[in-house]
Amino acid sequence: MSLALDTRPATVTPLRRVEAPAPAAPRIRAVPEGTEARGFVLYVGIDEAKALADGTSLARIVEQLKALAAEVAPSSETYAAVALAPREAGGRDVDVVRLALQDPAALAKQRAETADENLDRARDGVVIDLSRKRVLLDNEQAGLTYKEYELLQYLVLREGRTIERAELISALWSEADAEEAPNERTIDVHVRRLRSKLGDYEEIVRTVRGVGYRFDRHADVSVRHTSTPSPDLV
Template identity: 55%
Template sequence: LDVVRSTFGDPTVNSRQRTEAARLQQPQDPRPSGVLIDLARREVHLDGESLNLTFKEFELLNYLVENGTRTVGRDELLEGLWRNAEEVPNERTIDVHIRRLRSKLGRLANTVRTVRGQGYRFYEHPEVVVWAAPEYSI
């Protein structure tokens, strides 16, 4: 059809061809940048790559995200994350989990901030996207 139109001088043929050429030059799957925290699937992605967080690391990140920009103390984290544990670990356990979580977050490690003498806080960085679980109603 474009051959017939171009033969008779239809100007839309050239614009369609240019549009198609421009579309083909664009990357088909641009890699997202930043951190995506998918609470429903319990997944965290950094720059399109899945992070292998342990169960407790994800729980810790989730707890901080749910508390927004409020500072969460170590005691509260221990109570919230190990409430059903037979043996509750000491406060240094939280520090170790935070350190490991930050190392996995790489360049966006500063999204988990230390508030000296008080605890930790989630920083809503522009490159961090949180997808919450959908709410269902009956």
């Protein structure tokens, strides 16, 4: 058996050099279609006392930043504005500066936070303050009469227990109230008036048909007790 050898010189294919694509010019932020960036704003948050502690001043910081802009881009134009705010305004310096200079994003954030706070204040639920003998509905004091408050307090202190009308009459109407001739109808009238003043929270005074009334606490109801515990607690 004979072998045929290929004596032709090997062909070497030269490698082509692939150039890496040039990096795109960095952009601070994409601009909407049909617009172009004409400059930028740099907010510097620092008050005069902090600048002095750093061994400088606001005027010197402004001068050096303007000089740096002229060095990096001689054709640039600069304008400096000092933000004024009440002393001890609180918050981060840069946020105070943005608000003082009417930065749109900062103003929008402030409006959103204010709306959230107003919503929270508008719906704070019921606060039954037994220590001060008052009832707050969404931060507004409910105009309960003495008897209406005493009725609600009696139910609150016996939370979870249905109170019969006869017990309410015995506990809340003394001999001095005899001219009212209290009866079960009297209790029903006072409960109806109490509920009307509780408004959206009237369901905290629940009717147990054929028996009486009960205080039902909900998630939006807060009871501030006095130092005296509930009479039904052992």
